[in-house]
Each structure stands twice: as C-alpha cells, then as structure tokens.
Amino acid sequence: MIKFFLMVNKQGQTRLSKYYEHVDINKRILLETEVIKSCLSRSNEQCSFIEYKDFKLVYRQYAALFIVVGVNDAENEMAVYEFIHNFVEVLDEYFSQVIMFNLDKVHIILDEMVLNGSIVETNRARILAPLLILDKMSES
Amino acid sequence: MVLPSLKLQDLIEQIRGAKTQAQEREVIQKECAHIRASFRDGDPLHRHRQLAKLLYVHMLGYPAHFGQMECLKLIASTRFTDKRVGYLGAMLLLDERQDAHLLITNSIKNDMSQGVPAVQGLALCTLSTMGSAEMCRDLASEVEKLLLQPSPYVRKKAVLTAVHMIRKVPELSSIFLPPCTQLLRERHHGILLGTVTLITELCERSPAALKHFRKMVPQLVQILRTLVTTGYSKEHSISGISDPFLQVQILRLLRILGRNHDESSDAMNDLLAQVATNTDTSRNAGNAVLFETVMTIMDIRSAAGLRVLAVNILGRFLLNSDKNIRYVALTSLLRLVQSDHSAVQRHRPTVVECLQEPDASLSRRALELSLALVNSSNVRAMMQELQTFLSSCPPDLRADCASGILLAAERFAPNKRWHIDTILRVLTMAGIYVRDDAVANLIQLIGGAQELHAYSVRRLYSALAEDISQQPTVQVATWCIGEYGDLLWEGSCEESEPLQVEEEEVLTLLERVLQSHLSLPATRGYALTALMKLSTRLRGDNNRIRQVVSVYGSCLDVELQQRAVEYNALFRKYDHMRAAILEKMPVVEPSGPQADEEAKESGEAVPSPSEPQASKLMDLLDLLDGSSGEAQQLPPMAPSPEDSLVHLLDLPCDPPAPACSSSAAHPAGAPPLPVDDGTRCLRPTRELLLSPTPAPIPNLRVFEREGLQINLSFVRPPETPSLLLITVTATNTSGGDVTHFICQAAVPKSFQLQLQPPSGDTVPAQGGLPMTQLLRILNPNKAPLRLKLRLTYTHFGQSVQEIFEVNNLPVETWQ
Numbered sequence: 001m002i003k004f005f006l007m008v009n010k011q012g013q014t015r016l017s018k019y020y021e022h023v024d025i026n027k028r029i030l031l032e033t034e035v036i037k038s039c040l041s042r043s044n045e046q047c048s049f050i051e052y053k054d055f056k057l058v059y060r061q062y063a064a065l066f067i068v069v070g071v072n073d074a075e076n077e078m079a080v081y082e083f084i085h086n087f088v089e090v091l092d093e094y095f096s097q098v099i100m101f102n103l104d105k106v107h108i109i110l111d112e113m114v115l116n117g118s119i120v121e122t123n124r125a126r127i128l129a130p131l132l133i134l135d136k137m138s139e140s
Numbered sequence: 141m142v143l144p145s146l147k148l149q150d151l152i153e154q155i156r157g158a159k160t161q162a163q164e165r166e167v168i169q170k171e172c173a174h175i176r177a178s179f180r181d182g183d184p185l186h187r188h189r190q191l192a193k194l195l196y197v198h199m200l201g202y203p204a205h206f207g208q209m210e211c212l213k214l215i216a217s218t219r220f221t222d223k224r225v226g227y228l229g230a231m232l233l234l235d236e237r238q239d240a241h242l243l244i245t246n247s248i249k250n251d252m253s254q255g256v257p258a259v260q261g262l263a264l265c266t267l268s269t270m271g272s273a274e275m276c277r278d279l280a281s282e283v284e285k286l287l288l289q290p291s292p293y294v295r296k297k298a299v300l301t302a303v304h305m306i307r308k309v310p311e312l313s314s315i316f317l318p319p320c321t322q323l324l325r326e327r328h329h330g331i332l333l334g335t336v337t338l339i340t341e342l343c344e345r346s347p348a349a350l351k352h353f354r355k356m357v358p359q360l361v362q363i364l365r366t367l368v369t370t371g372y373s374k375e376h377s378i379s380g381i382s383d384p385f386l387q388v389q390i391l392r393l394l395r396i397l398g399r400n401h402d403e404s405s406d407a408m409n410d411l412l413a414q415v416a417t418n419t420d421t422s423r424n425a426g427n428a429v430l431f432e433t434v435m436t437i438m439d440i441r442s443a444a445g446l447r448v449l450a451v452n453i454l455g456r457f458l459l460n461s462d463k464n465i466r467y468v469a470l471t472s473l474l475r476l477v478q479s480d481h482s483a484v485q486r487h488r489p490t491v492v493e494c495l496q497e498p499d500a501s502l503s504r505r506a507l508e509l510s511l512a513l514v515n516s517s518n519v520r521a522m523m524q525e526l527q528t529f530l531s532s533c534p535p536d537l538r539a540d541c542a543s544g545i546l547l548a549a550e551r552f553a554p555n556k557r558w559h560i561d562t563i564l565r566v567l568t569m570a571g572i573y574v575r576d577d578a579v580a581n582l583i584q585l586i587g588g589a590q591e592l593h594a595y596s597v598r599r600l601y602s603a604l605a606e607d608i609s610q611q612p613t614v615q616v617a618t619w620c621i622g623e624y625g626d627l628l629w630e631g632s633c634e635e636s637e638p639l640q641v642e643e644e645e646v647l648t649l650l651e652r653v654l655q656s657h658l659s660l661p662a663t664r665g666y667a668l669t670a671l672m673k674l675s676t677r678l679r680g681d682n683n684r685i686r687q688v689v690s691v692y693g694s695c696l697d698v699e700l701q702q703r704a705v706e707y708n709a710l711f712r713k714y715d716h717m718r719a720a721i722l723e724k725m726p727v728v729e730p731s732g733p734q735a736d737e738e739a740k741e742s743g744e745a746v747p748s749p750s751e752p753q754a755s756k757l758m759d760l761l762d763l764l765d766g767s768s769g770e771a772q773q774l775p776p777m778a779p780s781p782e783d784s785l786v787h788l789l790d791l792p793c794d795p796p797a798p799a800c801s802s803s804a805a806h807p808a809g810a811p812p813l814p815v816d817d818g819t820r821c822l823r824p825t826r827e828l829l830l831s832p833t834p835a836p837i838p839n840l841r842v843f844e845r846e847g848l849q850i851n852l853s854f855v856r857p858p859e860t861p862s863l864l865l866i867t868v869t870a871t872n873t874s875g876g877d878v879t880h881f882i883c884q885a886a887v888p889k890s891f892q893l894q895l896q897p898p899s900g901d902t903v904p905a906q907g908g909l910p911m912t913q914l915l916r917i918l919n920p921n922k923a924p925l926r927l928k929l930r931l932t933y934t935h936f937g938q939s940v941q942e943i944f945e946v947n948n949l950p951v952e953t954w955q
Binding site for chain 1: 148152192196201203220224228261268269296297301303304329334337378384392425428432463466467468500501502
C-alpha cells in the first residue's frame, strides 16, 4: 500500500504532497524534511530504495524534481519504481508547460492513478480521458 | 481597496518569488485574509478558485481549517468544477478527526446515485480516501450498487472504495465477497487490478474468504497466462511487458492463496515457471515481474526445481549492472539463506564481490549475507575476503564486520592457531570496534592452547613492538608477555621465525606502554601487572622493575597507585611469597566461574593485614572477566510469596550491594575449600581444575515461552561432594529481543546459594547469543534439591514476570 506521494524540488521545497494515511500536519512537515534530506543526499551511485523508519522510500529524479513514494513493506519496490515513471510519462503527455502552475490538475491525475494507496489505472489514455472532458466543459 | 482575487497560478508565482520565509508568510497571510473575506461574502463564482489557493497554502503547511465549510458548499453545488475542487478540498482538509466530515455523507450519497460517471467517480474517490467507519456503513449499499454499473470507469473506482471500506469496517466484507467472482471475468484491466486488490484484502483478513478464493486459482492462472503469452498490446504495454502492474498484483494474490496449501501451489507451478522463463529482463518492468515471481515461488509450497530456479534468478540479478536490482536481490537472498542454504551457497562468489559496492546499504546487506554463508568448508577463503573488506570498509560497518568475523571464527575455526591468528589480525585492524569481551576471549583461548604459548607470545610481541595504539591488542599482548615472557627469551619456536629478544627490550616496551598517552587506564593496569609477573621470570635482577613500581606508587590514577603500592609491598615485606603468587595461571574455563573461584581462594589465602592486596589479586584474575574488583554478586531478592522456600542465606558477607558496584568485599567464611596459609593457596585450586570431570548430568529445559527458552546444565565437581554448579542458559528464537532479563533463584533453608553475575541482560532475537548465569549451590546435608526460579524480562514490548519451581531435577544433582 502506498503511504504517501511527494514531489520535491532540489532545494527541498514540496511541490505536491498526497497522503493516503492520516498524518498530523506538523508531523507532515517533519516527515517531509527528513525524507527529502535522505533523498537529496544520495549520490548517483546509490540505489533508489531507502529504508526509513517502518516503511520504504522509492525515489526517482527527473532534472530538478524528485518524486518520492513511501510504501509499506508488502509492496514490490521495483513495481513502484516503474509506476513513478509511468506517472511522469502521463504528466508529460498532458502538460505542455511547467507543471506546477496547475496543481489541481496534477492532483486529479494522481487521483485517477492511485486510489487509497493502491494503483488503479496505468493506461495513459484512460487516465487523461476525464481530464480532457473536464477541460472541454470548462471551456464551453 | 480590494485587490482582485488572484488566480491560482499567479499566487503560486508570487509565493515562489518570495525570497525569504518572512516574505512568503506575508504574501500568504494577505491572501488568506482575502480568501476569508471572500468566503464570508459568499461569492459563488470564484469560490472554487479561492479554495484551490487555500489548498495550495495548506500543502505548504499553513493552517487552513476555515476552508472546511466551503468545501461542503462547493460539493453541494451543481457545477462540475466546483464539485471537483470541493471534493479535493474534502480529501485534503477533512478527515476522521474533524466533526464536519459527517456532513458530506449526504452529498456523497446523492452524487453516487446521480448517474453521471464523472461525478460518481469523484464521490467514490473522496469516500475511499477519507471515509470514516460510520460513513462506510451508511454508504455500503450504494457502493455495492455501483459495482454493477455499466460504466467501467465507475466500476473500477467502486472496487477500490470497497477495499477501503473493508479496511475500516471488516464486517462489510460479507457484502463485497459475492461480486468478486463476477468481477474477475472482466476484460478491463483497471477493474481487474482493483478486483485483485480487493480479493487480496479479503483474503488477508479472513481465512474463510481465503478458502473461498482458493477455488479461483485456476481462473487467476488463466488471466496471468493470457497476459504473459499475448504479444504486444498497445493499451497496456509498458516497455514491452503487457501490464506489469496487473501481473505483479496477480502474483501477489497467488502467493497469499498458495501459502501452506499444496493443491493451489501445484496448480501454480507451471505458470510460475513459464512467467519466470518468458519474461524479458532487459527493462526494469520485466525485472519487477520477475522479482515478484521469485517471491511467490519462495512463499508457496513449490517444487524443488522451481526453488532452485528462483535462487538462480536472484543470482542473475546480482550480476546486473542496475544497483536497484542488486539491492532487491541481496535483500531476498538474505531472507532465503535460512531455508535454502545450499542453493544460495552456489552464488557465494558473487555475493562476496558485492562487498565492494559503493552504496552503503548494499554493502551492509552483502556483509550480512556473506556472514550467513560461512561454513566449515569455505571458512578460510571467506575469512580472507572478509578481512580484506574490514580493512577498507566504512566505519559504521566495521563493528558489525569485526564481531561477525569473530563469531564465525569461533564456530568454524579449523585449528587453534588459525583462530588465534584471525582474532589477532582483526584486533590489529579494527581494534576499537570489537566488543569488550573479545579481549577476554582471546586471552582465555591463548591460555587454553598450551602448545601455542610460545608462538602466540612471539607474534604478540612483534605486533606490540610495531604499534602500541590499538588498545585491545596491547592488552592481550601485555598479558601474554607477563605470563609467558620466559618463553620469549628461552629458545626458538619452530612455528615462527627465530626471534631473539633481550630482557631489557621487553621491559622497555612495557614501560613505553605504561607511559604512552594512548594507553587507557585499563591497559596501564595490564602493563604494570605484566611487569610484576616478569619479575619472577627474569633471569637478571629486578632493579628496573622495582624502580618502575615504586615510581608509580605516587601516580595520580588511584587504580595504578594502589597496584603499585601493593606490588611494592610484595617486593619488600612479602618477598618470600612473590614467586608463588606470581606463578603462571592455570587454564581458565570459558564462562569464567572457575576464575571467580580462584579469586576467592587466593583471596582467602593472604593473611588479613594485606587485605587490599588480596583484592588486587582478585583483580588480577578478574581481569579475565573484564569486571573490576568484584568477586561475587548477591542479587537483591524480593520476598517470595511462598514461605516454603527461603532465600538467600546467611553467608557472612556484606549486605547485598547493587549489581556491579560492590568493591573489594569478599566473604570471610564458608568457602568450599579450607585453606590455611598462603604458600598452599593455589595448589588446591589447581587440583580442582586438573581433575577429570565427572559423568555429565543431563541438561534440563525448564521454561519456554514465545521463543524464549531457559535451560539448566549441571556440574558436580568431584572434589567437593556438596557443591553443585548450575548454568542457566537463556536462548531466544523468536523475532523480538528479550531485554532487561533478570533471573533469580531460591532454594530450601538447608542449602546455600550464590548467584554469579549474568553474561548480559539482553538475549537477542533469532537465535542470537544466549545469555548465561551461574548458580552455585552447597548442599552439605545431601537433602533433596528444590529450586525455584523467578524471571523478569521485557519481550515484544511487554514486561513479563514468571515464577515457577523446577521439577524433574535429576537425582544426581543432590545425592
């Protein structure tokens, strides 16, 4: 089960955060700083899976953006690694401009892909279909 | 003047443009004020925009609770954009703890029965994220209806919402069980994925569901087979593999279904072999599927050939250039090494290569795995590799590596000389990282290997001459030189090169150790004592030694000063006893109880005016146990509830002091062996030790609970017919450590009981080092032995107290 999903930039600022298990808001910030610190300090040589407290972190770096996913022990880390890449590909297809200005859309995409900690849809076309409908509706 | 409300984009730009924290806070506070004002005014058009901004601000960590009611209003509106943002806000801002969350229940219900798939999807999504138990109960029937909706979009979401509901309210699983069979027949992958997750959740929660779904194994196998064998399908292919996520989920479900169940496992065997061989491993997706297959094979009752295949796949992973794959391979191999030891052994060379990884987590795993793979046939080669690793590894791994090497050497050493060599090398390389008792162990080992005394003392002397900074090595070396110094200049030893050593050189070296800044106080103690012992072994005169000893008589360190003063006294007043006291020490038994016995004996021997000297002698011998100046421990006994057995007896000694801080107090009365004067003090001890051991009494297991076992082993030394030595051994095979372990004993009135200090108070998990404690029981009347044990410890986070009487004590223990 996925516990949380974070997108952080290189300076350590959170660009997107989604929690699938309730965490208090002040604990959230603490958690994020610690997680970010451990991910940013990894070099290229080291592998992408870190053990942190009682769950595992899978992270992937795309230019200046880090995507970190926290999973519990039962998950297959490599599948999650693949999932992160899938997510980024979907974002790529939809957004022509810088992602961060349309944060709510990113949330929608993430909601389409992950429901309550489990992966539900990985097909790009099907994920983006409702979004395209939404866009059409707001234009009209 | 009211500023026009910003769009979300602009706000984000503004916040990102802020250079300092304070600036950012200012921007946000201004914006929040606007948002609050706008909420108050109730502007419906721009409400969603305000809420979106508020959500962004919330994500950054600022309080946003005033937006909760707005979420409700937005959800209730008819426009889709409003609903969208409203539900998002509900997911982020509301949770079970807030009282407002129940108010959405009605809205969700309405939206779910509406019929517009997008809206239904929204509602389901929100419900699955933040639905509390009450909400789930209310809306369960709605969700069930939606499971049968024509639109696949809705169905897939409904399935996952069902998963969440089952997690919150396990009783609802009965509602969601029947639809699963039908849902498995779907072609839509999203629904399949959700269904498989649902079934996994159901099976994990109830064994009845598990039995029910075992019937579906053939169906699942069929789905997976189609996935694997169909060619490229544009919709679902991810780097060449069709829907690896679904494959992984199905494999995980098969793992749960096949665990401990032969029939299902049989049905899966073929399929697993097929997946394992057909999957393309050039990309990460393929490897992910392969990894899950391996884990499944390991967990179910698979054929032996399949298991070997799985281990080989893992071995292949180890050779992969991608470090992620190596990481998962090492982790899985570590889990498997207990059960499939021989299969993993085949990959030993690759594992050893992985020790050189730059990534610390990888090398740590490789280290653990290598240590687990050591056995008697490969011990020499492995030790070689591990020692090379030790010299180059990062500091945090050194302690583990050193203790691992020492443990493995203990278990598998082919001969004593190799053992001593290995320990010596480890000490020189990583002296500060080894455990405290490594010194004691080495000393006892050397003491036990009589034929190697000459060899060891020469090796240690050369090591010491090179480098006096590594404290453990220095301590062992000085002890050896003290004991066996005469072998150094006696003659040549055939096992090592001839080493001509002059007496003066040895003394100089020891003085250097004494004076060096690098030496710990304990090391200095060792060196001083070694000097003293050499005074009897030297062929020349003792002037130099006497000088050193008298100089240290005024040293600032109290311990050293005391020693020096007593040794001085030994030179002056008690010169006739010097030779006897400083004789070579007899062989020390491993757990050190005999050492304490000697300490007591020789402590008794010296007449009372030189009592401090006696305690120093005990120190001398107690150095072997690493404790400081303590001969015995009388544990504070809590009053036992029963009166039939009485505690600890009337040994005329000091009142029980807390554990390790009792100073030179030693019992003046009732020692097992009568001794009258100093010259004969050591002889009875030696007789005791050199006599053959009696026929062994069988061990007795007295206690077992959750993996913690207590065994008693008995020894009746033949010279002392009334003495019984019991060793209490605690072993732990469970998954959690046992800490704060205290064992106390009680015996009937006619007996005398002494408890020695235990080897530790923690018994590590998974068959770690057992903890031992020695009990000495005197039974002069040969009465039947009754023994009661009281254990207190912490296990799995709970503190446990057990009091029980030991039954079935063998007759030989008291007759």
